[in-house]
Amino acid sequence: MTAPIRVSVTGAAGNIGYALLFRLASGDCYGKNQPIILQLLEIAPGMKALEGVVMELLDSAFPLLHGVEISDDANKAFAGVNQAFLVGSRPRTKDMNRADLISANGPIFTGQGKALNDNAASDVRALVVGNPCNTNALIAAHSAPDIPKDRFHAMTRLDENRAKAQLAKKLGALPGEVARVGIWGNHSDTMFPDYANATVRGKAVTEQVGEEWLQGEFLKTVATRGKAIIEARGASSAASAASAAIDHMATLWHGNAPGDFTSMGVWSNGEYGVPKGLIFSYPVTSGGGNFNIVPGLEHGEFAKARIAATTAELLSERETVKDLLK
Numbered sequence: 001m002t003a004p005i006r007v008s009v010t011g012a013a014g015n016i017g018y019a020l021l022f023r024l025a026s027g028d029c030y031g032k033n034q035p036i037i038l039q040l041l042e043i044a045p046g047m048k049a050l051e052g053v054v055m056e057l058l059d060s061a062f063p064l065l066h067g068v069e070i071s072d073d074a075n076k077a078f079a080g081v082n083q084a085f086l087v088g089s090r091p092r093t094k095d096m097n098r099a100d101l102i103s104a105n106g107p108i109f110t111g112q113g114k115a116l117n118d119n120a121a122s123d124v125r126a127l128v129v130g131n132p133c134n135t136n137a138l139i140a141a142h143s144a145p146d147i148p149k150d151r152f153h154a155m156t157r158l159d160e161n162r163a164k165a166q167l168a169k170k171l172g173a174l175p176g177e178v179a180r181v182g183i184w185g186n187h188s189d190t191m192f193p194d195y196a197n198a199t200v201r202g203k204a205v206t207e208q209v210g211e212e213w214l215q216g217e218f219l220k221t222v223a224t225r226g227k228a229i230i231e232a233r234g235a236s237s238a239a240s241a242a243s244a245a246i247d248h249m250a251t252l253w254h255g256n257a258p259g260d261f262t263s264m265g266v267w268s269n270g271e272y273g274v275p276k277g278l279i280f281s282y283p284v285t286s287g288g289g290n291f292n293i294v295p296g297l298e299h300g301e302f303a304k305a306r307i308a309a310t311t312a313e314l315l316s317e318r319e320t321v322k323d324l325l326k
């Protein structure tokens with residue numbers, strides 16, 4: 001039998017954690033032949049709830065789940081880990097603006113980046129979900145000097161999935177019939193869901209729906225979807241976020257469909273004129289744990305302005321945390 005891989009989830013007793021763990025254990029991410037050992041991290045006040053989650057994981061009798069370990073020490077939770085989902089962070093409260101959130105969460109990711117650096121397996125890949133995820137991933141990458149920078153990702157797959165769902169709904173198609181939707185920039189309402197190369201049932205979206213809707217209602221719906229879910233549910237997206245995290249890591253592991261691409265927040269080396277050293281969402285092709293930024297995509301004036309705005313926001317976030325970037 002295939003040897004188990006070690007998979008860490010931080011914030012494992014939280015809402016996204018609760019939706020994520022059972023799908024990981026059932027084989028939705030790494031496949032039905034790949035056993036896993038879960039190594040779960042929580043802060044001390046979350047440990048009791050986490051014990052309950054572990055009972056439920058055991059009660060599910062997942063054949064692929066070869067072990068569950070829990071800790072409130074990142075050095076233990078990341079020991080020998082191959083895949084890490086960094087979900088846990090402090091949620092934004094009413095009195096906090098984005099800069100406050102960035103400052104509150106930054107130190108979590110210096111500690112976790114260092115703990116990954118010192119303890120993870122040499123093939124580790126880390127996906128940051130906890131917000132502000134691009135800048136948190138940047139901090140973690142800086143705090144892990146021995147791990148290649150391109151191993152730290154931020155999750156924009158939920159934005160991609162939301163965009164695909166809206167296009168499918170508009171054109172009476174299934175989400176699986178939508179391809180080549182790229183998310184550019186930050187996971188925030190400045191991100192740009194690029195429809196220019198998108199296809200539905202193999203035909204360009206721009207031939208099937210007008211730019212007015214694409215630049216207006218479509219963009220607004222995707223950018224404000226998280227807020228709409230909070231208003232409707234009274235809680236932020238959890239199952240869809242967990243599903244997107246599975247999609248991100250599954251695509252990185254298994255690869256994307258031929259001819260398609262997906263979106264990942266990854267280390268910028270200056271591609272498409274984006275300054276070096278930002279964690280920036282690009283359209284990528286991937287597989288086997290690696291990715292390539294899709295080259296040669298063209299942007300019209302509208303796209304260029306949106307990409308400039310999201311780049312400016314990421315530069316400002318980087319400035320806010322500059323003391324944490326060694």
Ligand code: NAX
Pocket residue numbers: 010011012013014015016017041042043045046087088089090091092108128129130131132133155156158159187226236237238241
């Ligand atoms: P919850 O508040 O339900 O759970 C977070 C958990 O993290 C808690 O159990 C808490 O005890 C734990 N935690 C806090 N600090 C920790 C630390 N230093 N180490 C380990 N665990 C720690 O939030 P949840 O709804 O699960 O959301 C988690 C994060 O995902 C938030 O930052 C949220 O903003 C972010 N999201 C990111 C999305 C994305 O697309 N990138 C979408 C969904 C979500 O908004």
